[in-house]
Amino acid sequence: MFEHTTDFQNGNIDWREFAGHFFSDAHPMFSQFNVNITDVSKQGVKMEASLGPDFKADKNSLFLHRGALTLLLDSAFGIALFAHIRELIPIATINLKTDYLTPAKSESKLICTASCFALDGNIARMQGDISDPVSQTVLAKASAAFMVGSKGPSFAASGSL
Numbered sequence: 001m002f003e004h005t006t007d008f009q010n011g012n013i014d015w016r017e018f019a020g021h022f023f024s025d026a027h028p029m030f031s032q033f034n035v036n037i038t039d040v041s042k043q044g045v046k047m048e049a050s051l052g053p054d055f056k057a058d059k060n061s062l063f064l065h066r067g068a069l070t071l072l073l074d075s076a077f078g079i080a081l082f083a084h085i086r087e088l089i090p091i092a093t094i095n096l097k098t099d100y101l102t103p104a105k106s107e108s109k110l111i112c113t114a115s116c117f118a119l120d121g122n123i124a125r126m127q128g129d130i131s132d133p134v135s136q137t138v139l140a141k142a143s144a145a146f147m148v149g150s151k152g153p154s155f156a157a158s159g160s161l
Contacts (some may be wrong), residue, residue, distance in 0.1 A: 013088065033072060037079075040153055044115030044128075045080040056106045063103040066140075069130055070098045073142045076114035077126040081146055084116040084124070092150040094123070098142040102132075122148045 032052060038044040053059075055068035074096055081091055104110060114128035126144040131137060 011087070029071075033075075040079065040083050042086070043086055044092050044113060045076050045083060046111065046113045047109045049075060049108070049112055050107055051104075053106050062105055064106050066098070066100050067086050069100065069104060069140045070096065070142070071122070072112050072130065073098060073114065073128050073140065076112050076128055077142075077144050077146065080114040080126065080128070081116050081124050081148070085119070085148060089148065090150045091124075092147045094145040094147050096142060096144040098140055100140050102139045104130065104132070104139045110139070119148070122150075124161070131138075 012148050032054060034050040034052065036048045037045065038048060049072055051064050051068050051072070055064050057063050057065045074093055077093070077096075078091060082088060109132075111131045112128065113131075114126060116124050117127055118125035124146040126142075126146060128142050128144075129138050130140045132139055
């Protein structure tokens with residue numbers, strides 16, 4: 001899928017295209033997040049998302065299930081970590097703490113940012129948030145720790161890219 005912009009053996013990866021792959025039809029759940037990656041760099045990731053009615057807290061609710069926000073943040077953390085370390089090696093979420101500040105409305109535009117602020121050996125520390133660009137309100141803030149080089153599938157060798 002990435003033959004024209006990605007050379008895994010030489011470490012040349014188009015991180016924006018790589019990130020977009022995870023929110024494409026390649027993954028049934030993430031494809032429903034309606035994500036537009038607006039920036040991916042060593043400093044972090046910024047994306048716009050609009051989570052549809054399938055992610056509502058319940059069918060009669062106007063608001064998204066909080067777990068959907070956590071999934072969006074966890075995914076953004078993973079993309080930000082790959083872009084920060086510049087390698088497609090196995091990673092794993094060790095912990096993730098999300099503070100939900102204000103309910104997020106279903107199908108509204110959301111801005112999600114994530115970055116790696118510390119890397120100590122094989123432990124990466126992440127931070128991020130989700131905000132409503134219309135009201136300029138922070139809806140959720142999160143911090144996480146990731147294991148870098150964990151046992152698991154290699155993204156570069158899996159053949160799924």
